Amino acid sequence: MSDTSPPPKTIPRTKSVRREASEIVLAASMIELGSRLQVLQIETSLSRDRLVRLYREIKEVSPPKGLLPFSVDWYMTWLPNIHSSAFHGIHRNIVEQTPSRGAQALVDSYRLYRELAKDSSGDNGEPVLSFTRAWMLLRYFDSDMVQLSSCTQCGGTFVTHVHSLRHDYVCGLCRPPPRAGKTLARSLRKKGY
Amino acid sequence: MQTANLLDDVRELNLAYLLLAQRMLREDYATALYRLGLSDENARALLSLSPKQLVKLGNTNLLLCQLRMNKQQVFSILNDDSPYANLQQMHTTILLSSQSEEGADRTTANGVVP
Numbered sequence: 074m075s076d077t078s079p080p081p082k083t084i085p086r087t088k089s090v091r092r093e094a095s096e097i098v099l100a101a102s103m104i105e106l107g108s109r110l111q112v113l114q115i116e117t118s119l120s121r122d123r124l125v126r127l128y129r130e131i132k133e134v135s136p137p138k139g140l141l142p143f144s145v146d147w148y149m150t151w152l153p154n155i156h157s158s159a160f161h162g163i164h165r166n167i168v169e170q171t172p173s174r175g176a177q178a179l180v181d182s183y184r185l186y187r188e189l190a191k192d193s194s195g196d197n198g199e200p201v202l203s204f205t206r207a208w209m210l211l212r213y214f215d216s217d218m219v220q221l222s223s224c225t226q227c228g229g230t231f232v233t234h235v236h237s238l239r240h241d242y243v244c245g246l247c248r249p250p251p252r253a254g255k256t257l258a259r260s261l262r263k264k265g266y
Numbered sequence: 267m268q269t270a271n272l273l274d275d276v277r278e279l280n281l282a283y284l285l286l287a288q289r290m291l292r293e294d295y296a297t298a299l300y301r302l303g304l305s306d307e308n309a310r311a312l313l314s315l316s317p318k319q320l321v322k323l324g325n326t327n328l329l330l331c332q333l334r335m336n337k338q339q340v341f342s343i344l345n346d347d348s349p350y351a352n353l354q355q356m357h358t359t360i361l362l363s364s365q366s367e368e369g370a371d372r373t374t375a376n377g378v379v380p
Contacts, residue, residue, distance in 0.1 A: 159356040162363025166300050173296035181296050189355055223364065227342035229357065230364040246357050247342075 093119070097127065102180050104128055106187070107204040110136040116176040116208075141205055145218050148210060148232055151245045151253050156201040157210055158231040158244075160186040161221075164211065183207050273327055280324030283331045287312055288320070303334055334362060 096117045103113055104127065113124045128136045148157045164182040167173050173181050183204055190200035202210075210232070213219045222233040224244035231244045245253065290298035291313050299309055315323065324330065335343070339361045343354065 155353060155356050155360075159359045159363075162360050163300065166363050167296060170303075170306070171296035171299040172306065178296075181294075181300075185297060185300060189359055190352070227345075227357070227361060228338055228364060229342070229360040231360065244360075246353065246360075 097123075099176055099180065100124060100127055101131060103176065103204065104131045106180065106183055107199070108208070109141060109205045111141055112205055112208050116179075141209065142203075143209070145213060145234070147206070148213070148219060149234060151250055152201055154232060154245055156186075156190060157207075158229070159189060160202055160207050161210060161214075161232055162230060163189075164207075179208060179211065276327060276329050277325055280326065280330045281321060284312070284315075284320045284324050288315070334365075336365065339365065 096119055100113050100117050100119060103116070110121075110124060110128060113119070113128075114121060117124070119127075125136060147153055160182065163185045164178065167178050167182045167185075171178075171181075186202065186207070187200050190202070210219070218235055219232055220235045220237070220239075221230050222237070222239045222242040223230055224247055225241055226243050226247040229244055229246070231242070233239070233242065287298070287302055287304070287309075290301060291309055295309070298304075299306065302309070304312070339358075342361055343358050
């Protein structure tokens, strides 16, 4: 996270109990979806202390320490790119078509994504795109480190590197790389699919 | 005789659709808007209807719910021979989310989404 400056908090710090209550509900659903502590600190105005306590109550373990995953390249690899593009598509729809905004829009669209990703999860049973990575993706868009390109074959909108050529872009589903899906196939076979 | 049956089915489906849509919107408004593909305005109007009004609205010879995909999308989805059913679902989601942007005229001529 060292490379992007945090955006201004959407919710101003306030003493309102009602606002605090709704922030706790939001933070709790973010924790349930697998959010890291750093994300909660940026998206809510709750104190670190309260967030740590909330985290312990819900997950029954201390929040993990260490840096957040920060590679833009991860989103460009085959399977993560498909998942990230699907998530971002859902998020765009949610923001454009519904009154849901900010962290709430993130929670709503991540829930919808998780529903979709339920049976393609990797070895650990987690969806390919974690909640924290989904949040990072939106931040990368905000800071113009990634862009959207339309596939010239299927017309779908996909996440690509900023400044990459767009006029003849073909997505990973229309033109999969030679070894695409081999790891996924192995892990699915292990699970008995 | 056949047509009469068909029309009964259409009315029944209309009512089932309207009731389901209302239930979904009451449970989780934003998510339901996304799933149904309804506009905020239409959804609010639908929510305000009484059961009697729903029956009245559904009682027509026209089907009220429509296919969301266009011809190119149907083709792309069917053409996706990925062996994993789940990736096809992802593809459908990606295609459908791109569609609403085209509707909103956000894509430019060279396929760039600003």
